[in-house]
Amino acid sequence: MNQEAKRETAPTSPSSPSSSTTSFDSGGSERDPRPPPSLSPPAPAMSTVLSPLIATQLNYLLAHSPLPLKVGQVWAGSKNGRYADRFTLLVPFCLDYIKWDVIYNAGYPSVPPDIVFPPEDDDFHPLIPVGDVKEEKEGEGEVHMRKSSLSDWNSKDSSRLLALVHELRDLYMRYQKKRIEELDDARLKFEISTILSREGIEVCMISSPDRPEEVKFAVPLLDIDLNKLVLACPWRHQQKIYLQVVFPVHRSYSSAPSAPRIKLVSSSELRSLFSVEDVKLPSWLDGMCMAEYLPNLEENLKTQVLEAVASVGARRRFIEALPSLFGRPLEADPVFCRRATVLVVSGVFTFLVHFSIPTQFPKQQPILTLQSSQHFNSQGTPILSPPINDYPWSPRWDLPEMVERIFDFLVDECLNFKKYCNDTMPQQQ
Amino acid sequence: MADDTPVEKISISGPTLASIIHRFTSSPGDVDGLLFGHVARLPPPDLHDDDPSSAASAASSSPLSATVTGFFCSGSPMGLYDALGRLDLPALRRAFATADHRPPGCCLLGWFSGRRRSPIRPSMREFAVSLSLSKSPILTLDERPSSPHPDLPPKPCIFLLLSSSPSPNHAVHTHEYRAFVFRSMAGGSGALEPRSLDVINVGPAFRGQYSSFSPQSAFPWMPCWPKGVEEGERERGSKKGESLREAERELRLLESSAEGFGLERLERLVGPGAAEYTSEMEDLYTKMLLKLEGLARLVEKSSTRVLEQVIALPLSLKCLVLFDYRYLYLEY
Numbered sequence: 001m002n003q004e005a006k007r008e009t010a011p012t013s014p015s016s017p018s019s020s021t022t023s024f025d026s027g028g029s030e031r032d033p034r035p036p037p038s039l040s041p042p043a044p045a046m047s048t049v050l051s052p053l054i055a056t057q058l059n060y061l062l063a064h065s066p067l068p069l070k071v072g073q074v075w076a077g078s079k080n081g082r083y084a085d086r087f088t089l090l091v092p093f094c095l096d097y098i099k100w101d102v103i104y105n106a107g108y109p110s111v112p113p114d115i116v117f118p119p120e121d122d123d124f125h126p127l128i129p130v131g132d133v134k135e136e137k138e139g140e141g142e143v144h145m146r147k148s149s150l151s152d153w154n155s156k157d158s159s160r161l162l163a164l165v166h167e168l169r170d171l172y173m174r175y176q177k178k179r180i181e182e183l184d185d186a187r188l189k190f191e192i193s194t195i196l197s198r199e200g201i202e203v204c205m206i207s208s209p210d211r212p213e214e215v216k217f218a219v220p221l222l223d224i225d226l227n228k229l230v231l232a233c234p235w236r237h238q239q240k241i242y243l244q245v246v247f248p249v250h251r252s253y254s255s256a257p258s259a260p261r262i263k264l265v266s267s268s269e270l271r272s273l274f275s276v277e278d279v280k281l282p283s284w285l286d287g288m289c290m291a292e293y294l295p296n297l298e299e300n301l302k303t304q305v306l307e308a309v310a311s312v313g314a315r316r317r318f319i320e321a322l323p324s325l326f327g328r329p330l331e332a333d334p335v336f337c338r339r340a341t342v343l344v345v346s347g348v349f350t351f352l353v354h355f356s357i358p359t360q361f362p363k364q365q366p367i368l369t370l371q372s373s374q375h376f377n378s379q380g381t382p383i384l385s386p387p388i389n390d391y392p393w394s395p396r397w398d399l400p401e402m403v404e405r406i407f408d409f410l411v412d413e414c415l416n417f418k419k420y421c422n423d424t425m426p427q428q429q
Numbered sequence: 430m431a432d433d434t435p436v437e438k439i440s441i442s443g444p445t446l447a448s449i450i451h452r453f454t455s456s457p458g459d460v461d462g463l464l465f466g467h468v469a470r471l472p473p474p475d476l477h478d479d480d481p482s483s484a485a486s487a488a489s490s491s492p493l494s495a496t497v498t499g500f501f502c503s504g505s506p507m508g509l510y511d512a513l514g515r516l517d518l519p520a521l522r523r524a525f526a527t528a529d530h531r532p533p534g535c536c537l538l539g540w541f542s543g544r545r546r547s548p549i550r551p552s553m554r555e556f557a558v559s560l561s562l563s564k565s566p567i568l569t570l571d572e573r574p575s576s577p578h579p580d581l582p583p584k585p586c587i588f589l590l591l592s593s594s595p596s597p598n599h600a601v602h603t604h605e606y607r608a609f610v611f612r613s614m615a616g617g618s619g620a621l622e623p624r625s626l627d628v629i630n631v632g633p634a635f636r637g638q639y640s641s642f643s644p645q646s647a648f649p650w651m652p653c654w655p656k657g658v659e660e661g662e663r664e665r666g667s668k669k670g671e672s673l674r675e676a677e678r679e680l681r682l683l684e685s686s687a688e689g690f691g692l693e694r695l696e697r698l699v700g701p702g703a704a705e706y707t708s709e710m711e712d713l714y715t716k717m718l719l720k721l722e723g724l725a726r727l728v729e730k731s732s733t734r735v736l737e738q739v740i741a742l743p744l745s746l747k748c749l750v751l752f753d754y755r756y757l758y759l760e761y
Contacts, residue, residue, distance in 0.1 A: 077545040079457045086547060103547055105506050107458035112512040114554045116547060127514050127557035128618050150512040 048074045051083035053109040057161035058087070065162055067092050067169070068237050068267070072099065078106040085109070091169055094204040095218045095244050095265050098172070102161075110155035115168065120207065126171040176204040180215050185249050187257045187289075188215055194291045195219070206246070213249040218242045218265075219290065221298050222305065229309045230273060232335055241266045241276060241301065245290060259284045262293075264301075272336040274308040275359050308359050312337055315357045318366075321399040325407045326353070343373075346414045350374060353410065356387075365393035368406070370413070375421035383421045388413070436585040436610045436624065437471060437492035443630035445497055450604055452502050453543035453591055461509065461542040462502035463524055464587060465535050468495050495538055495585055496629070501527065509540070514557020516565055539587030539611070546594045549605050551621050559588045559611045560619055586611040588621055 050058060062069060072088030085106035090097040101116040117124055127148070149163040177196070180188060180203050195201060200220040207213045219242060226239040246261040262284060264276040282296055315337035322329055326342040330352070333339040340355045352371040358364040370385040377383055391409045393402075453460050471492045501524050503509050509520050525537075540562060542555050551559070563586035588609040595602045609621035629635055697703060 075546060077459065077547060079545070101548055103459075103544060103552065105458050108506050111506050114552045116550055116552045119550060122550065123620065125553060125556050125560075125618065127553050128560060148513060153512050 048076075048084050050074060050087070051085055051104070051106045051109045053155050054083075054085060054104050054106075054113075056158045057155075060158040061162045061165060064159070065165070066238060067166075069165070070097070076106065077103065082106070083109075089165065091165065091172075093169065093172065094176070094202040094216055095242060096204075100168075110153075112150050112153035112155075113161070113164070121172075121175075124172060124175045126168050126175075173202060176202075179205050183213075183215070183249055185215075185247075187250065188247060191217070191247070191290055194289065195294075200240075215247045215249060217245040217247070217290070219245065219294065221264075221294070222302055224302070224305070226270065226273075226305070229305075230312065230335060234335055235269050237267070237269075239267060239270045241270070241274075241305075243294070243297065259286070259288075272333075272338055273312070273359065274305055278360065279304060311359060311361050315361050317399050318357065318361065318402065319355075321403045322355075324400065325403055344410065344414065346411070346418075349414065349418050351414065351417065362395040362402070365389060365391070366406075368410075370410075370417045372417070372421045375425050377424065383424050385417050385420065435492050435612070436468075436495050436587070438494040438627065439497070439587060439608045439610070439624050440494065440627040440629050441466075441497040441589075441608075443628050445499060446606075446626075446628055449500055449502075449541060449543070449589070450591065450593075450606075452500075454593060454602070454604075456543075459506055459542070459544040460502055461506065461540065462500055463509070463521075463540050464497050464538045464589060465499040465501070466495060466497040466538045467535055468493050468538070468584060470494070493585060495587055497538055497587070497589070498535060500541065510554075510558045510561065512554070514554045514561055516558070516561045518565075536584060538585065539589070541589035541591065543591035543593070545592065547592055549590055549592045549607050551588065551590060551609065555588065555590070556621060559586055559609070559621055562586050563611045563613060563619065589626075 049055075058071065062071070069092065070090040072090055074084045074087040076082070076084040077086050083106040085104040087102055089100045089102050091100055098121075099118055102113050103116065104113045105111050127150075149160055149167055153160060177192075181192060183189075192203070195217070196203070198219065202218040204216050205213065206216055220240045221243055222241060226241075227233050227235050242265045244263050244265050248258060248260070250257050262281060264279055264281065266274075266276045270276075279301060282293070282300065284293060319329065319332050319337055319340045322340060322342060326344065329340045329342050331339070331341040338357050338359075340357070342353050342355075344351055344353055350373040352373065354369040354371065356367040356369065358366070366389075368388045368391070370388075372383045375383040391413075392405055397405065452462075471494045503520075503524065508517070509524060510516050540558065588611060589606060590609065591604065591606045593602060593604045606626065608624050608626040610624050611619055612622050613619040697706075
C-alpha cells in the first residue's frame, strides 16, 4: 500500500476519539463517466503508445471493471521503445489506491504479464498457494494454480487482464486479512470475528517506519443501491458510503484500548447528491465495538440519504418555478438539479444569475452568483459577484414565494452589482 | 534445500557479471536465464579446540559462500518456466545440456532476470520461479546422482535481478542489480532475502588473487624440447615405462585435439627446422628493404632535379610543370 497516499487520506487528528469526514475520490471521471478513458493521448510520444494487444486488454479492463481503476505512468521497456509495454495500475483497495507495476513484453505481447508489487507488500506472493501447510493438501495448491487466469493465458481474449486484476485483488484482500489476524491484539481479533462476515468489508494494515502500526477497516454502509435512487443516474461505478475505522494496534492486554479514528468516506461523484461531510457521526463510547456502533449510524445515515434524495425533487420543483419570473433557464442540471442559470435584464444591464442549490435544500438557501454580460476584467473574463447567501430566506415558504423573494432581492441587488462592475472595470484598466 | 544453512556471501566474477549485463543490454527485450557456479563453506565464526563435536556441528552449519562463475541465457521470455512460475523441466534439461561444457564442480546456483526500466524488486512470477527452483530436485539430483556427500554444502537458490534505465537522451545508461537468496519457510512458502554481491576482480581487495592465480586448462602439456634433450629424455623414459606411457597418452590426447594438424607440421613451425626457415625469410626481407631504399633515393634525387628546373622556368610554365611533377610523384 502506498504509504504516501495513506498519509493523505488518513486524518492526523490530535485527539484520539475524533470523528471527521472526508471525501474519497473514486477516480471515476466525474464529468463524463460513460466513455472509458482513452489510453492514446492526442499527440503521443513514441514510447507511451501501448502495443495493440496490450492496449486492447487494458482498455477492456478500464471500461468493464466495476472498480474505479486508474492508470498511472505508461512506459516502454524494450530496446527500440516503439511500443510501451509496462504501466502502473492504481487499484482501489480499502479506500486507498495500491500501485501495481504491470510488466508486459512488447517483443512478445502474447506472453502473460508479470506484476511488481509495492515494497510494503513484499511478502504478498499471489502465485504461491496460501494456507497452512498442515491443513492444505498438495492437491489444493494445484487447484488454486489451475484456477488462475494466468494458467491458460490467451492474449487475444481482451478480458484476461480484467480477470487477472480481480483475481489478484481478491488474493490481496485475503493477504491483508491474514496479516491482521496474525496480530496479537485482542480487540482486533474480536472485531474481525464479529464484523468480517459483513459483505464488502475490507481491511488493511497501515505500517510506516515513523508511526505506530494501525489497522484500517473500510465498512460499506447501507444496503440500498444508491445508483437506483436517482433518476437517469450518470454514475458508472456503484456508489457506496463507507465508514473508515482506523484502530491503533495494541500488543499488550494491560492498557485500555483507545478509541479508533472514524470518518465517513464516499466517492466525489456522490457529492452532487449527498455530502458525507454534513453527517454528524455519533461519538464512540469507551469499550464499544463496531458491531454496536454501526446499526445506530446506519439508521441515522439512511434517513439523511433519503432526505437528500427527496431534496432532488424539491430542487427540481424550484427550478421549474423559476420561469414564471426569470424566464426559461439558460442551463440547468437535469439529474441532481444542483445548478441553474438564468439571464436577467435590468434596463440595459444584462447579467446572468447562477443558482447553486445545496443538497440540503430547502433548509439551506441557494447560493447566487451574478455574472455580468457587459463587464470584463483585464483578462477578458466576465466579472463575477462574490457568492451571495445572506438574502432573506425561509424554508417554510412555498416555491413560488421563494422565487418571488429572490426576484425582489435581485431587483435591488442588480444596482449594487452594476456599481461593483463599473468600479472594478476602471481599476483593471 | 538450504533451509538451515544460510548463504551469507554471494560473489560473481567480474567477466561473468559483465557478460550478463552485456547480454541484457544487447537483447531487444527482457532476458532471463540460469546461473552456474560453486558453493563453499565460510570458516565458522569461532572454533572451540576442546570440544570436537561442537566444532563439527559448527562446520556443518557454518555460513555458505556462493560464487557465480557462469550463466546460461534463455533466448525467449519465459523459456524455462510458465506464467505461474512453474519450471519447464524439459527446457531446463536442454539448458543444462547446452551448458554442459562448464568446468567440473560447477553446479546450478539459481537464476537471473533482467528487465528494463522496472522496479528492482522481485515480481510475483520471479518469486514463484525462485520457489519452484528451490523446491525442484533438479538442483541437487542432476549434479549429484549418487548419495549426497555429507561434507558437500547444500545448494542454495540465488536470484539475481537486473534492471537498466537509459536517460531520456540515451546518454547515460544506469545498470542496477540486486542479489537475493531464497530461504524456505514453514508453510511451503519462503522469502527472497537480499544479499550484497561481491564482484571478484574489481577493486583493490582482489589484488592478491592475481599473484595466487594458476591457470587450469583441459589442453594437455605439449612435449616440445630441443632435439638432444628430447632424445635423452626418451632414453630415460624407456627405463621408466610409466612415464613413457603417460607421455604416449598425452600425445594421443593432443593429437585428438589437433584434428589432423600433426605434430610434424607443428614442429616445422616451432622446431629447429623453423629456425633456418626464419633466417631465410629474414634475409629475403632485408634484401627487399634495401631495394626499396634504393628506389626511394632515386625518387628523391629526381624530384630535386625537377624542382631546380621549375625555379629556372618562367612563372607561367611553373604551374604546368608543378602539375606534371605531381603526376610524376604519383606514378611512384
